[in-house]
Amino acid sequence: MPVVQTPADPRTSWDLPAPGELPRTAALEPLVTRVLAPNPSPMTLDGTNTYLVGAPGAGQAVLVDPGPDDHAHLAAVEAALADRGARCVAVLVTHHHGDHAEAALPWGAHFGAPVAAADQRVAGPGGRVLAPGERLGLAGTTLDVVPTPGHTADHLAFRLESGAVLVGDHVLGRGTSVVTHPEGDVLAYLESLRRVHDLGPSALYCGHGPELTEDPGAVLDFYLAHRAMREEQLLAALAEGPRTVDELVATVYAAVPREVWPAAAQSTRATLVKLLAEGRVEGRLDGPVRRA
Template sequence: MEAPPDPRATWDLPGFGRMPRTAELEPLVTRVLAPNPSGMTLDGTNTYVVGAPGSGQAVLVDPGPDDAAHLAAVEAALAAREARCVAVLVTHHHGDHAEAAQPWGAHFDAQVAAARSDVAGARGRLLEPGERLALAGTAVDVVPTPGHTGDHLAFRLESGAVLVGDHVLGRGTSVVTHPEGDVVAYLESLRRVHDLGPSALYCGHGPELTEDPAAVLEFYLAHRAYREEQILAALGDGSGTVDELVATIYAAYPREVWPAASQSTRATLAKLVAEGRVEDDGAAVRRA
């Protein structure tokens, strides 16, 4: 059983810790990297400044941590575009993406928009899957991408690029959190983004993926299937706990990622149980 090859392995992507703080990705988009690197956030959270050149307006997507230095960098990016912030969009409720949403919305006097009311706030807007937002001289399509979390959204731009939040990462693979995450929904969301034919994937963490976005999405789908086969192989004819499965499957990975791996493993087991391929008695799991 071989792991599917990651197409990004041959791409000329910046090494870890070498992403520029601010980068112009295309006429519509500037990326600003937040200073919150970690094993889970990779280089840090990517905040995107989106707007048509010359419109004098911009939208912030995933403001990230409520950090003064990060806010200053975002304000500098807005000034470089000669734009004011007119809205704050959030892909999902995790703090490394959403913490600054309401404080910055108040700071810029801009409406916050998200899939959950606790993220959008009392003056915010609840986004509906499939709606088109006319903002900052451009159009932004709201794409439902549940799986990593139940409220996860992606945003498709007129250029064809998709801001994918934590649905796809610039490095490695995304965690399907448990119990709020759902592997079946995640796989459907991967196919949904693939069917959009994105020109680029602008990720919540890690570098932008522009060389062959479809190949990355296909790898993500293959990777999930591979993890299922690993679980079944690790169980063999016996049984095991989630911790035992993680220790076997992720033996070559740093232990600091094992808690996240445990979440994804539990989410994958839920799918396998629903399909009747695995049984779970609450103490251990075994092949059905």
């Protein structure tokens, strides 16, 4: 397969915590405390990042992405709330995946706090469905609801008064995000990356991995370039003849651990859907695909 130039990841030169070294609880800025859930894996990295957001001294906090319904994680969140002198007044969820949303309804009931998300199934029968562009006045501060579909159709981000953006799985602290198939959409994902870029974020607080504060715009540029690279790699592989999705993954992701190949296959399918729609390839996802 012809060599496709790999874009440089700006984070490689940053002083970021090594995998497994993220602190369990960390104050990221006056508005935000991060609590790391104990669910590390190749897909969740160090674990799910749960965020507490609220103005100092407000006595209230918003819980964003509670993560797994885990007793030890709940205890750590309650300890972080106590350190802030705050009670939970709302639970917000970036998207429906269980590593972000599982605890939303039980913890909302536990704290007596309403749950809000883009999907009614996540928010629950008594919850609130968030609309793109809403401004939420909560816990002495405001959070802007930013639509970021792509990773999933219901994905949201939340922009804080400080300029930081809670990006869920739209951007990860390490590596790149998966565009799931069939619920993910590469075209929507690229548009969402540009939308977050246009916000000029002061920091990206990711669903997994460390916070990105040094040059968030450079990371978003890298994500866009990385997606373009994957397209070129697929087209280069197909230039050598028809390939199935599994054969493409084995070629394009040969240097990636096999344990993440199933996720790579999802992103590959999602990218092929885009290329099929553009007429650059032809065939079917359940069979060989060829260059058009």
